[in-house]
Amino acid sequence: MKKVTAKVFRYDPSTDDTHRYETYEVPYEKGMRVLGVLMYIQENVDTSLAFRYSCRRKRCGSCGVLVNGKPGLACMEEAKGEMVIEPLPNLPIVRDLVVETTEYEERIQSISPYLIRKNQPEREPEILLPDDFVAVRPLNQCIECFSCMSACPVNGLKWEGFSGPTTLIQLARRMLDPRDDMDRIPDARQAGLEHCVTCYACVNACPVEIGILEGVIENIKKKCIEEEASVYGRYNKAWGDLIIKNGLINPFTLIRKVSTFEKLLGNVLIGIKFFLKGKISLKSKRIPNIDEIRTIRKVIEEEK
Amino acid sequence: MKYAYYPGCSPQSTTHELDVVTRKIAKALGIELVDLNGPACCGSVEMRVNDPDLFYTINARTLAMAERQSLDILTICNTCQLALTQANQSLKKNGELLDKINQTLSKLHVKYSGGVEVKHLLWILLTDVGPEKIKNKIKFPLTGLKVAPFYGCHILRPKEALGFDDPDAPNSLEDIIRICGGTPVDFPGKIKCCGFHNFPYDPMLAITLTGKYLEEASIAGANCMVTPCPLCFTMLDGYQREINQKLSSPVNLPVFHLPQLLGLAMGMRKDELMLKRNMVSPEALLRKIGHA
Amino acid sequence: MCVGKMGGMMTGIVNRETDVLVIGGGLAGMRAAIEARDQGAAVLLILKGKLGKMNAGICSYHYAAVGPWGNPDDMNDLYLRDVIDAGGYLADQELCKIMIEEAKEGIFEFERYGLMWDRKNDGSMDPYLGAGHSRPRTMSTWMRQGGLDMIHAYRSEMRRRKIPIIEDVMATRLLVKDGKVVGVIALDILSGTLISIQAKSVIIATGSHHQVFPVATPPPEGTGDGVAMAYRAGAELTNMEFVLFVCTLGFPSTFRGILVPTLFKIGDETMHLLNNKGERIMQRYDPEHLEMATKDVIARSIQTEIREGRGDGEEGDTLYVDLRHLPYEAARQKLAEVVFFANKAGIDIKKELVPIRPAAHETLGGIRINKQCESSLPGLYAAGSAIGAIYGNDGIPGRGVGHAVVFGRRAGQFAAQGAQKSDRVSIEDVKDQLDEEKTRVFRPMERRSDIRPIAVMRNLQHVLGKYFGWAKNEKDLTAGLKEILRIREEQFPQISLSSRTKRFNLEWIKALEVENLIDTAEIMFEAALQRKETRTMYVRDDYPDQDDKNWLKHLVVKKQSGRMTFEAVPVKLLYVRPGEGHKL
Numbered sequence A: 001m002k003k004v005t006a007k008v009f010r011y012d013p014s015t016d017d018t019h020r021y022e023t024y025e026v027p028y029e030k031g032m033r034v035l036g037v038l039m040y041i042q043e044n045v046d047t048s049l050a051f052r053y054s055c056r057r058k059r060c061g062s063c064g065v066l067v068n069g070k071p072g073l074a075c076m077e078e079a080k081g082e083m084v085i086e087p088l089p090n091l092p093i094v095r096d097l098v099v100e101t102t103e104y105e106e107r108i109q110s111i112s113p114y115l116i117r118k119n120q121p122e123r124e125p126e127i128l129l130p131d132d133f134v135a136v137r138p139l140n141q142c143i144e145c146f147s148c149m150s151a152c153p154v155n156g157l158k159w160e161g162f163s164g165p166t167t168l169i170q171l172a173r174r175m176l177d178p179r180d181d182m183d184r185i186p187d188a189r190q191a192g193l194e195h196c197v198t199c200y201a202c203v204n205a206c207p208v209e210i211g212i213l214e215g216v217i218e219n220i221k222k223k224c225i226e227e228e229a230s231v232y233g234r235y236n237k238a239w240g241d242l243i244i245k246n247g248l249i250n251p252f253t254l255i256r257k258v259s260t261f262e263k264l265l266g267n268v269l270i271g272i273k274f275f276l277k278g279k280i281s282l283k284s285k286r287i288p289n290i291d292e293i294r295t296i297r298k299v300i301e302e303e304k
Numbered sequence B: 001m002k003y004a005y006y007p008g009c010s011p012q013s014t015t016h017e018l019d020v021v022t023r024k025i026a027k028a029l030g031i032e033l034v035d036l037n038g039p040a041c042c043g044s045v046e047m048r049v050n051d052p053d054l055f056y057t058i059n060a061r062t063l064a065m066a067e068r069q070s071l072d073i074l075t076i077c078n079t080c081q082l083a084l085t086q087a088n089q090s091l092k093k094n095g096e097l098l099d100k101i102n103q104t105l106s107k108l109h110v111k112y113s114g115g116v117e118v119k120h121l122l123w124i125l126l127t128d129v130g131p132e133k134i135k136n137k138i139k140f141p142l143t144g145l146k147v148a149p150f151y152g153c154h155i156l157r158p159k160e161a162l163g164f165d166d167p168d169a170p171n172s173l174e175d176i177i178r179i180c181g182g183t184p185v186d187f188p189g190k191i192k193c194c195g196f197h198n199f200p201y202d203p204m205l206a207i208t209l210t211g212k213y214l215e216e217a218s219i220a221g222a223n224c225m226v227t228p229c230p231l232c233f234t235m236l237d238g239y240q241r242e243i244n245q246k247l248s249s250p251v252n253l254p255v256f257h258l259p260q261l262l263g264l265a266m267g268m269r270k271d272e273l274m275l276k277r278n279m280v281s282p283e284a285l286l287r288k289i290g291h292a
Numbered sequence C: 001m002c003v004g005k006m007g008g009m010m011t012g013i014v015n016r017e018t019d020v021l022v023i024g025g026g027l028a029g030m031r032a033a034i035e036a037r038d039q040g041a042a043v044l045l046i047l048k049g050k051l052g053k054m055n056a057g058i059c060s061y062h063y064a065a066v067g068p069w070g071n072p073d074d075m076n077d078l079y080l081r082d083v084i085d086a087g088g089y090l091a092d093q094e095l096c097k098i099m100i101e102e103a104k105e106g107i108f109e110f111e112r113y114g115l116m117w118d119r120k121n122d123g124s125m126d127p128y129l130g131a132g133h134s135r136p137r138t139m140s141t142w143m144r145q146g147g148l149d150m151i152h153a154y155r156s157e158m159r160r161r162k163i164p165i166i167e168d169v170m171a172t173r174l175l176v177k178d179g180k181v182v183g184v185i186a187l188d189i190l191s192g193t194l195i196s197i198q199a200k201s202v203i204i205a206t207g208s209h210h211q212v213f214p215v216a217t218p219p220p221e222g223t224g225d226g227v228a229m230a231y232r233a234g235a236e237l238t239n240m241e242f243v244l245f246v247c248t249l250g251f252p253s254t255f256r257g258i259l260v261p262t263l264f265k266i267g268d269e270t271m272h273l274l275n276n277k278g279e280r281i282m283q284r285y286d287p288e289h290l291e292m293a294t295k296d297v298i299a300r301s302i303q304t305e306i307r308e309g310r311g312d313g314e315e316g317d318t319l320y321v322d323l324r325h326l327p328y329e330a331a332r333q334k335l336a337e338v339v340f341f342a343n344k345a346g347i348d349i350k351k352e353l354v355p356i357r358p359a360a361h362e363t364l365g366g367i368r369i370n371k372q373c374e375s376s377l378p379g380l381y382a383a384g385s386a387i388g389a390i391y392g393n394d395g396i397p398g399r400g401v402g403h404a405v406v407f408g409r410r411a412g413q414f415a416a417q418g419a420q421k422s423d424r425v426s427i428e429d430v431k432d433q434l435d436e437e438k439t440r441v442f443r444p445m446e447r448r449s450d451i452r453p454i455a456v457m458r459n460l461q462h463v464l465g466k467y468f469g470w471a472k473n474e475k476d477l478t479a480g481l482k483e484i485l486r487i488r489e490e491q492f493p494q495i496s497l498s499s500r501t502k503r504f505n506l507e508w509i510k511a512l513e514v515e516n517l518i519d520t521a522e523i524m525f526e527a528a529l530q531r532k533e534t535r536t537m538y539v540r541d542d543y544p545d546q547d548d549k550n551w552l553k554h555l556v557v558k559k560q561s562g563r564m565t566f567e568a569v570p571v572k573l574l575y576v577r578p579g580e581g582h583k584l
Helices: A034-045 A102-110 A137-141 A147-151 A164-175 A185-190 A201-205 A212-225 A231-246 A251-258 A261-266 A268-276 A290-303 B016-029 B052-068 B078-093 B095-108 B121-129 B131-137 B172-179 B203-219 B230-238 B240-244 B258-265 B283-288 C027-038 C076-086 C093-101 C103-112 C147-161 C225-233 C295-307 C328-334 C336-344 C399-420 C427-446 C453-467 C474-494 C506-530
Strands: A003-010 A020-027 A064-067 A070-073 A082-086 A093-095 B002-006 B032-035 B072-075 B118-120 B146-149 B224-227 B255-257 C013-023 C043-046 C169-177 C180-188 C193-204 C243-249 C272-274 C319-322 C354-363 C380-382 C553-560 C563-570
Touching: A003 A034, A020 A034, A034 A082, A034 C453, A064 A147, A070 A147, A070 A201, A102 A164, A137 A164, A137 A212, A137 C147, A147 A164, A147 A201, A164 A185, A164 A212, A185 A212, A201 A212, A212 A231, A231 A251, A231 A290, A231 B052, A268 B230, A290 B052, A290 B095, B002 B052, B016 B032, B016 B121, B016 B131, B016 B255, B016 B258, B052 B072, B052 B078, B052 B095, B072 B078, B072 B121, B078 B095, B078 B118, B078 B230, B118 B121, B121 B131, B121 B172, B121 B258, B131 B172, B146 B172, B172 B224, B172 B258, B203 B230, B203 B240, B224 B230, B224 B258, B230 B240, B230 B255, B255 B258, C013 C027, C013 C180, C013 C399, C013 C427, C027 C043, C027 C147, C027 C193, C027 C399, C043 C193, C076 C093, C093 C103, C093 C399, C103 C147, C103 C399, C147 C399, C169 C193, C169 C225, C169 C427, C169 C506, C180 C427, C180 C506, C193 C225, C193 C399, C193 C427, C225 C380, C225 C506, C225 C553, C243 C336, C272 C295, C295 C319, C295 C354, C328 C336, C380 C399, C427 C506, C453 C474, C453 C506, C474 C506, C506 C553, C506 C563
Parallel strands: A003 A082, B002 B032, B002 B072, B072 B118, B146 B224, B224 B255, C013 C043, C013 C193, C193 C380
Antiparallel strands: A003 A020, A064 A070, A064 A082, C169 C180, C180 C193, C243 C354, C272 C319, C319 C354, C553 C563
16 A cells, blocks of 8 residues: 655644654555644544644634645645654644744734725615625635745744734725725735735645735735835836836846935935946936837827 | 747846846857847836736737747746736737727737737747757756756746746756756745735835845755846845854855856856846855855 | 644643633634634643544535525515425424524624635626525625535634644543533644643534544544533433434445535536436336436435445445436536546546445534524533524535524534533543543553454444445434444443554544444434434335324424434424425
8 A cells, every 4th residue: 555754843832842753654655744644643643733723624724734844724734655744833823733823913903804884784684786895706726734834934034023924815895895994005004014025835835826916916906006105116117117218127226216315315325336246327227228118118108 | 940039127237147048048058039129127016906008009019029030929028928928818819908909009000819828938948949959958967056046926826827837846047057067955935925016115125025035045945046137136146245144053045046056057157147246156165066 | 723732741630711612623613713713712622633624514615695696576485485494394484594694794793704605707696506595695605615614714713813823633522510611621633641721611513423423524533522421421412313324426335425425407408317327217116207206216226226226336235326318517617526527536527437436525413503603501612513503304505604603603602601601620620521431432442452442433334334324224223222332332432542652643533433423323313213203304215104193293302311312203383384485
């Protein structure tokens, strides 16, 4: 019979000085999931193994673990020949694969994760056009499994002021709901939206395939962009201006336009270093047929 | 093998060496690079959100340039690869969008019909050129180089757009390193993100992220790094002194552009590879492994 | 939402007090807590896991109500008849009527809480015809997600009101004083500490006890904790002999909760039920109706095939569903979930047979309640799947949610009102019970043996799987009951744990759950032995006919003077008499 090997993280903070890994051999059944592996171990090899699970079918979000370094749901991840199974990172460990997620839950609670509307519907049931909900409804699939939080490199740094992708999803669920009429931009700013590095790690990790980057982060950014004073407003404008001017971006010029004076001052030494290596061109390169870009811009403006 | 060459903005300014060396190794490996007449910036990650009309139009213009010559596009930057691919896929899938963009482009007497593929140099090396052909060109196997590969995010994710490597367990850079005779060094951050795009307004975040990977690679035993993206290169190579102020043990990892690593193994000289432009000098390391 | 942590106390008991205590955090529990809070009561909700993540509701799909969205001729009375007919006329008609009348408000409420029911393109509601309904009045949400959106809606409201909750807590015993329920003793899973919660009203919303079976569609925390606690405290239960069975995917083991519907048509075609010889089994049992035969015929057929050895797999109970002849796109739409999980398991429905196994879907037994959701014990209320199904012994879509939504709200309302008129006891008043319970709870921790809770649980489940089947008979039920009693006398007292850690010891929890399963299983066997008839989903091979004369009754069970006593209470045919319902 085919067997698979699972190296499982074990740790009991109440009795152990440090964690250890135990290796188990588990008989493989067709279509087996990592959850099946854990359940086999718990039932037949070591009944003290602790892990969370409930629905077994990506609805409850309880069984989040790292499998070979990748965050996901144990109930959906395929069992592989050799697996290293660990708890989700950056969270206090309760025991073995069970982690304490209060920190993430508190972040979600802080952005008022419920419908807020001053203007009540005229009648019930309300007339709600499906097209108005296209942006929000895929977000309702979020089961708060925290796979995205675990994959996010910025959340991994515990970066101050960044509340992470799950919080942003829960915020976007209300922000993009046409019925919610609270001004949620302060929450978006407080959630540290600008610290997202657009690396798609969250999208890659999401077991229910929510396009977090485009469906959540970019949609919230679009709402924030109206405010030019926000960092996006400046960035956006600077980028657009440079493209129209030269067709290409000179990073030095971009930084100069976007950054604040204090930050520039802090970066003067770096600037000098780069300049001495010939990496900074004070004069920006321009594409030969820049008028084509300007024509494009004009045409787009006219269409609007 | 003939490709429309799309260098992107960084190799035309900060990472000028990448442009030069790419051309050199392309020639040596038989890849003909055809310059396009003034393709504009790809719009990076921001423009698709902030100004989608402009984003799709200027990228369609670039794609149309390649299409006119019946060529696919070769990129040397992760973000260009992603942005152009996203634009391309949307234009191919969405007929209404394509029509709208073509309407604007018609003022320039340009049209795009969706006939172009966009590929990164890394992929082209492993598929079109092929490991065998590259191996035959290796004159100086880089034995002694323990190379930590930093993929960067936009060449791996989202999978639907890119799809060459498994985003969770890629191995194309490792393959190249082995072909060049070096030893790939694994470390957790190799698939993560350098934070370059946030640098203009969030420099500390980018520096902290990058610092973490440099540290991981160093601890894992690497003596240098390689990356297929000039933006990641700028982060990894450009700020090690600043990063070292935050680390418990300082790192000193020379970073190579992908073509520089290949060029070294193919026997090119240091000045040909413009290694003097690297902020962290690889000279001492190369001397150690006996490279002139 | 205030999540309480009990800290690292290793001995002693933590003391909490509240007005309304809700045990269970699913649809019913949350709705009850919200209502009680809105009525001004101090509320505390405790649950065995994490809020929003441990409940059966997330896997449900729809909710039904008569309203301005259905056919103009639809009325509550029609819905009532549908429900009562489907339930074999064993419904509590008064409670059913309430459930149906208040369903509409539930529909509106969900949207106030942020859910969005499916709409047509013009923005009006888009109900569909649920199986067994006579009119389109069933609602779901985008992608038929239904349950997940409903749970999210309630959880949002819990968060809005910041209702105090304590997660990872298992209630183990009801506190009773002078015949009234005055609180609960619970075990904090994180620290292994006992908590005593004194409350003026207690609401049990702990869901069903399907874990007595080897395979069940709802999640595994359904070990009948609330039902067992209520029974042990002396409350009446009802309908304990009734279970809904379905077929689920055969493998892998963790996908055995995925329901494979057997009763459906695509055009004129149905799926084909095959045994391990590839024979279409319904040819043997009902060549006229084949797979569209009534549920009891299908149940008996499946059971016979398995009994006579024509099933595959280790347990010999794997049969097959053939979908290959169906138009693929239509099948994929109708059976979206089955196809999704079959694909994950590596089964291509276009080319291969889909292995299926019988499983329990819902246990319909539970606490008997009145109009105020009060049990027979003052101070104790119940809602959701923990109550004895008021619609009878089989149901139509929207039923489970109805129990939770309508009776959750009512339980909250009446529990809050009851709390206003009650006093709260102090921890000193219940000291004896606390001492007793402490000894009982810590027993597995102190014992040394080789017998582990999971092994005993599996043994029990094996007994139910073998003897409490789709089609029952006296011989099997008697044998099964004997086995359960043997498990209680021989195995259960030997249970010990492989680790003595007090920190998140799930095995310890399992040991406590096993006792609840034993109690409920015993009642189920005894009840089934009593009901000597066949009625819709309840099938007895030795009594194949429906017996309205003797069995148009609710079987009510209660612990009296330490003994299990049954009473068959005639059904009050207040609104609908047999034969007057709408045919399915």
